[in-house]
Amino acid sequence: MNMNSSIPMVSIQMITYNHEKYISEAIEGVLKQRADFKFELVIGEDCSTDNTKIIVKEYCKKYPNTIRVVPSEKNIGMTANGIKTLKACSGKYIAICEGDDYWNDPLKLQKQIDMLESNHKLSLCFHNVNTIFEDNKSSIIPVVKREIKSGIYSIKAVIMNKPRIATSSMVFVNSHINPLPEWFQEVRAGEKAIQLIVASWGDIAYLSDTMSVYRNHSDGISNNDSHFDRLWIYHKLFKLFNKYTKYKYLHLTSIRLLILVLSIIKGIMISRMQKYKSIK
Secondary structure, three states: OOOOOOOOOEEEEEEEOOOOOOHHHHHHHHHOOOOOOOEEEEEEEOOOOOOHHHHHHHHHHHOOOOEEEEEOOOOOOHHHHHHHHHHOOOOOEEEEOOOOOEEOOOOHHHHHHHHHHHOOOEEEEEEEEEEEEOOEEEEEEEOOOOOOOOEEEOHHHHHHOOOOOOHHHOEEEHHHOOOOOHHHHHOOOHHHHHHHHHHOOOEEEEEEEEEEEEEEOOOOOHHHOOHHHHHHHHHHHHHHHHHHOOOOOHHHHHHHHHHHHHHHHHHHHHHHHHHHHHHO
8 A cells, every 4th residue: 555645544533631541552552553554643632631731742742744633722522522633534544542542453453444445335344342441450341242253234233233333443434424414513422423424325344353442431421321311312313313314224223212212121120129129
């Protein structure tokens, strides 16, 4: 592949806010990538109140040909920061690694780009990811069951969340989300919206290799959502997405919402049974 092109093959979007404990490992995971193509790291630094901004600036100064920083004069929030950083990505493909996650395979990008370049009908490539719990670092759980092999999936997998696509595993075609639809700024689950939009353009490829790490910690946004919050988030997302795709996937999204509702009911019933047993 052409290493001399001024336009990178891949832009890595990294949004960060108050990630001083994690940001260095996230950046290092990108810098350690070995690839036969040019890539850039685009960091959206959202006016952190800790040392994140200082750390990011030091890396940018040290690697000016690889790292670009998209700063914020004031904190604008995760969604706006994500949109602004995505717009700054110029590569043919976009990969994502948030500031509190990290990549642990130096061939991650090469493997995924080889897959995407070998089949231009593919819109996205993802892989398995290990989840590490900050309050119990000895507990490591794969996002996708290890017995699930590499393969090609349709948008149904994205809607049903089977297999689950971790944000740090995604590499997708830039032109499929550029420009982003106006409704994107209304959703909270931005990574899921990207998956849906991109998968509406073509199939997605799964690689069973475990090539990144997701940190599950109390400061994470998604960990503060209740089951009811998530139901509302998905309801709004699917409503906007169905209108965007002229209701082509209404049946599948309706089934997914029903599954979420039944899961909530099951959780409530189990909780009440446990309380009843404790009283007895």
